[in-house]
Each structure stands twice: as C-alpha cells, then as structure tokens.
Amino acid sequence: MNFFDTVGKLAIGSRLRLLSEKITEDAAQIFKLYNIDMQPKWFPVFYVLSTEGASTVTAIAREIGHSHPSVSKIVTEMAKKGYVKEKNDKADGRRNMVSLSPKGKEIVEKIQDQYKDVNNAVEDLSANTRNDLWKAIGEWEFLLEQKSLLRRVQEQKKERESARVQIVDYKPAYREAFRALNEEWISTWFKMEEADHKALDDPRGYILNKGGHILVALYEGEPVGVCALIKMKDPAYDFELAKMAVSPRAQGRNIGWLLGNAVIEKARSLGARKLYLESNTVLKPAINLYYKLGFQKVTGRATPYERCNIQMELSI
Known part of the structure; x- marks a missing residue:
C-alpha cells in the first residue's frame, strides 16, 4: 500500500516534508561532491552575501523569508x-553588518x-515531468500568502457545520431557550434591564402579539x-432587530450570519x-x-437601555 496514494491530499504536509528531506540529503552530498564544506541550510545566507555584499541579519532574514533567530x-x-565576519556599521553603530x-x-x-x-540537473528533471514544479510552488506560495491553509480549512469547517443549521419560527417550546441564550450574553457583559425582562419574560405578549417575530437557529435540532x-x-423604522444571541458553545459555525440574514429576509x-x-x-x-449584514451607524434616537452606545439602521 502506498500511503500517499491512499491518504491523498490530506497528507500534503507530510509529502512535501519528505520531498524536502530527500532533496536536502542530496544537497549535503552534492556539497561534498564538489569538496565544499557547507551545510545546505547555510546556502540561502551564503548566496545573499555573495551576490549583495554586506548586510544585516534583519535584511537577510527578510530577503530569504526566514526568521531573525534562524538567520542569526x-x-x-x-x-x-570562518566563512563570514561581523562588524559594526560605520553609518549606524547599533547595527552589525555581516559579510x-x-x-x-x-x-x-x-x-x-x-x-x-x-541547475542543469534540475532542468533535466523538469524536462521529464508533465507539470512544472517550480511554477506550481510559486502559485501555491502566492495563494497561501493571500489566505493560509489554516484559514481555508476553517472556512470549510464553518461551511460544513453551517449546513447543519436550520432557521425556524418561534414556538412555545423555544421560550426557555430564548430567555436563557439572551440572559447568558447580557449577564456576561452587562446587567439585565427592565426592557430585557419585558421581552424575555413574555415574548408572546411583548413581541409576537404586537406584530413582531422571533426566529430560532437549530444546530442538529438544538x-x-x-x-x-x-x-x-x-x-x-418598521422593525427593530433585537435579542440576537448565539450560544458560545455553537460559535464558529456561521450561526450569527445565517440568523441575521434570515431575520432580514423575514x-x-x-x-x-x-x-x-x-x-x-x-x-x-x-x-x-x-x-457585514449592511447596517450603518446612526444617532439621535432615545433608547431604553443603559448599555446602548451605538445605534444602527439597514435600508432593505
């Protein structure tokens, strides 16, 4: 069984590391072949100094994409x-120049x-492949610089878990959840106020019977x-968007975004x-x-909440 054929792209990190290790092992032997006593990891620093002359550790690190401690x-x-020497920069005594x-x-x-x-060996290797590895690496580096693999996986996770979210209309069975979810965030950051108690103690009388609506986000039925x-x-204004709450245990699943959009559509x-x-x-x-939903800041309207310090509106 070929591990990488079986696992596929899930093992991209392991496969790239293995390829890197093979090339690095060969690189060490290649230096010996030409009677040059150098470690492969030194080469980027050596090349920069050989082509650009004296430089600081910071400049070298920036040039080759390594960390400052690594280059140091x-x-x-x-x-x-005995391959390099360091001395203070004549123009700035605080800097050490490496040459x-x-x-x-x-x-x-x-x-x-x-x-x-x-160079000729690598060109020969490339000539015998259908895909240009060098160009592909450049493309991957560019794309990962725009958005890391971690970020891409996070987005996939959020999208997958979002598919399990269902937005439904309020019914009496959700009364306790409506109260508990709101009390949780309000008590964490502020204090419960009179307007909170009115809405949470009697959502039907305070919201639904007066022409309002409540939507509930269910994740796997909860x-x-x-x-x-x-x-x-x-x-x-026609409606106030209020009492939005998402359980901390369910955050990261795009629930706030899905709920906000559903309320706006309603x-x-x-x-x-x-x-x-x-x-x-x-x-x-x-x-x-x-x-993100499109609301913009406004001012000037009276509010029943002590905690309110921003007012927003959305034209539909």
Whole structure:
C-alpha cells in the first residue's frame, strides 16, 4: 500500500516534508561532491552575501523569508567555520553588518561549477515531468500568502457545520431557550434591564402579539441561536432587530450570519423598508456582523437601555 496514494491530499504536509528531506540529503552530498564544506541550510545566507555584499541579519532574514533567530544562528555557525565576519556599521553603530570573509569569498569562485551542474540537473528533471514544479510552488506560495491553509480549512469547517443549521419560527417550546441564550450574553457583559425582562419574560405578549417575530437557529435540532423582529411605532423604522444571541458553545459555525440574514429576509417578506438595532461597541464580533449584514451607524434616537452606545439602521 502506498500511503500517499491512499491518504491523498490530506497528507500534503507530510509529502512535501519528505520531498524536502530527500532533496536536502542530496544537497549535503552534492556539497561534498564538489569538496565544499557547507551545510545546505547555510546556502540561502551564503548566496545573499555573495551576490549583495554586506548586510544585516534583519535584511537577510527578510530577503530569504526566514526568521531573525534562524538567520542569526546560521550566521553564528558560518562565523565559527570562518566563512563570514561581523562588524559594526560605520553609518549606524547599533547595527552589525555581516559579510563573507576571505575564506567565504574563495567558495564563491569554487562553487560556480556546482551551480551550473545543479541547475542543469534540475532542468533535466523538469524536462521529464508533465507539470512544472517550480511554477506550481510559486502559485501555491502566492495563494497561501493571500489566505493560509489554516484559514481555508476553517472556512470549510464553518461551511460544513453551517449546513447543519436550520432557521425556524418561534414556538412555545423555544421560550426557555430564548430567555436563557439572551440572559447568558447580557449577564456576561452587562446587567439585565427592565426592557430585557419585558421581552424575555413574555415574548408572546411583548413581541409576537404586537406584530413582531422571533426566529430560532437549530444546530442538529438544538436551539443555539435566537433573534427577534420587534414591531416599532417610530415611522422611520418598521422593525427593530433585537435579542440576537448565539450560544458560545455553537460559535464558529456561521450561526450569527445565517440568523441575521434570515431575520432580514423575514422583514423583507413582511414589506419592511428599514430596520433598526441597538448595541454596544464592546461586542466587537456582533458589531462586525451587523456591518457585514449592511447596517450603518446612526444617532439621535432615545433608547431604553443603559448599555446602548451605538445605534444602527439597514435600508432593505
């Protein structure tokens, strides 16, 4: 059984590491073949110094994409071998400049034949493949720089788990969840206020019977998120988006986004033109969600909540 054929792309890290180890092992033998006493890991630093002259550890690290500690360690190892030397920068005494020593410069001349032979060997290898590995690596590096593999996996996880979320209309069986989910976040950040008790103690009388609606997000059948549309008397707004809460145990599954969109669609289906909400800027994830949903900051309306320090609206 070929492990990589069986596991496939799940083992991309292991396969790339194995390929890297094979090439690094050959590189060590290639240096010996040309009687050059150098470790493969030194080569990027050596090449930069041989082509660009004296430089700082910071500049070298930036050039080759390594960390400062990694380059510093390599420079120390090369200095012990007598290949590089360090001295204070004349223009800035706080900086150490690294350059090749006379012994290191001798290798520059000696290594030229190795460069030619290695380059030709790699060209020959590429000529016998259907895919250009060098170009592919460049493409992967570019794409991963835009969005890491971790971020891509996180997005796939969120998308998969989001598919298990169901948005349903409120019914009496969800009354306790509506209260508990809201009490949880309010008590974590603030204190329960009179307007909270009115809505949570009697959601039917305070919200539903007055033309409002409540939606519930179910994850695998369990209520993990809620949000209300409260009918407003203010002629500038049709509904207030309120009492949105998502269980901390269910966060990371896109539930807030799905619930917010569902509530907006519900308002649109009811002929609403403009929605209003109140929040607090300490709730950064919530504020970011509201902006993402299209809400914009407004000011000037009276609020029954002490905790409110931001008001937002959405034109549908």
